[in-house]
Amino acid sequence: MCKIEFCTQMMLSLSTKIIAIVLGLGLASPIYAVEIINNVSSSASTGGNSAAPAGGGQAGEVIQGESKAEVRIYTEVDGEIVTNIDETMVAPVGEKAVIEKNIEVNLPSVKSSISVEVEAGGENSSTTTAKIVQSSILHTAVSPVLAFLNKIFNYVLSIFS
Amino acid sequence: MKKITAVFAIVALLSFASPALAHGGHYGSSDDITVTNHNSASVRNTVNVSASTGGNDANGGTGSAAGNGGDVNHSDDNNTGGNGGNGGNGGEGGVIYTGNAYAGSLINNDVNYNETNVDVDCDCEGDVDDVTVTNHNSASVNNNVDVRARTGHNEANGGDAGCDCVGGGDGGNVNHSEDHNAGGNGGNAGHGGWGGYINTGDAEAGSGIVNLVNTNITRIRR
Numbered sequence: 519m520c521k522i523e524f525c526t527q528m529m530l531s532l533s534t535k536i537i538a539i540v541l542g543l544g545l546a547s548p549i550y551a552v553e554i555i556n557n558v559s560s561s562a563s564t565g566g567n568s569a570a571p572a573g574g575g576q577a578g579e580v581i582q583g584e585s586k587a588e589v590r591i592y593t594e595v596d597g598e599i600v601t602n603i604d605e606t607m608v609a610p611v612g613e614k615a616v617i618e619k620n621i622e623v624n625l626p627s628v629k630s631s632i633s634v635e636v637e638a639g640g641e642n643s644s645t646t647t648a649k650i651v652q653s654s655i656l657h658t659a660v661s662p663v664l665a666f667l668n669k670i671f672n673y674v675l676s677i678f679s
Numbered sequence: 680m681k682k683i684t685a686v687f688a689i690v691a692l693l694s695f696a697s698p699a700l701a702h703g704g705h706y707g708s709s710d711d712i713t714v715t716n717h718n719s720a721s722v723r724n725t726v727n728v729s730a731s732t733g734g735n736d737a738n739g740g741t742g743s744a745a746g747n748g749g750d751v752n753h754s755d756d757n758n759t760g761g762n763g764g765n766g767g768n769g770g771e772g773g774v775i776y777t778g779n780a781y782a783g784s785l786i787n788n789d790v791n792y793n794e795t796n797v798d799v800d801c802d803c804e805g806d807v808d809d810v811t812v813t814n815h816n817s818a819s820v821n822n823n824v825d826v827r828a829r830t831g832h833n834e835a836n837g838g839d840a841g842c843d844c845v846g847g848g849d850g851g852n853v854n855h856s857e858d859h860n861a862g863g864n865g866g867n868a869g870h871g872g873w874g875g876y877i878n879t880g881d882a883e884a885g886s887g888i889v890n891l892v893n894t895n896i897t898r899i900r901r
Binding site for chain 2: 554559562565568569580583587596
């Protein structure tokens, strides 16, 4: 058996350890976020040909076909279009057609929740009514969450120190 | 005081880490329906597509050097060395027809698709049913595509003349001979070859990416 003061001290010590463990687990848990990166390069070329004569000779003939580059990028997150690119480039004869796209999409974490409460007004199912209690999409930015967690973590560390 | 604040901080953290707990008020009823979808994904597509019919060579060959005139050695009067032959002409460049080059890439990612259909049986005789559907989505998608089509960089150049010497072959010499002798004339240099003919096909490069990420569809029917 322990004295009350001693037991309290032990429990506090134990609780701080548990807090540290839970906090560590909390930091290790995934943070819901959406990150999409597209790096696309599309190039076409028919140029760089040579039909040159040697000394005293006559030049040849070069006919070059068409150079065409095309890029399409379509990204949809939770039904919302965030990227929609459709580009085509046809280069003048002998030149290169190049399309380069570097797109980075960073969206905050998304938690969508819908809760429906169904109240039965009687035995007949046709009389039941449904009520939407909550229909929300919570947007929580990642960086504030991280900042908040870091703040807490630093604070707890300061307690131990 | 510090420790109390820390406990509050932990409570706040848990509410972030376990959002489902925030809706725990209805868990007590056996008629409640709770659906929770947790998704996490990391998709990486790295594609490099290349098509080419170019880079062909049909260059003319190099001509032969012109011959030198013949010498007259240890001879009497009135001799003439033979003339050197003319140098060969450089070959003509050839003919190049290339086909078309098509390079295409198509990426289609459908990441974290949740379709939840709940049919509430309303023979519940006065009970209250709560339906809660929660979707937690996380995704990281990388697409790196490099598509190239080439039909160019072909060569059909004319060939060089026989040598870098100017004026063809050298004349012949007269050595240890009497009067009125002459060495042969050197041959004429050949001509450089004509350039050839190049006709390239079309080059088309196309890239398509479709990313459908975190699609949540919830239907609750009663």
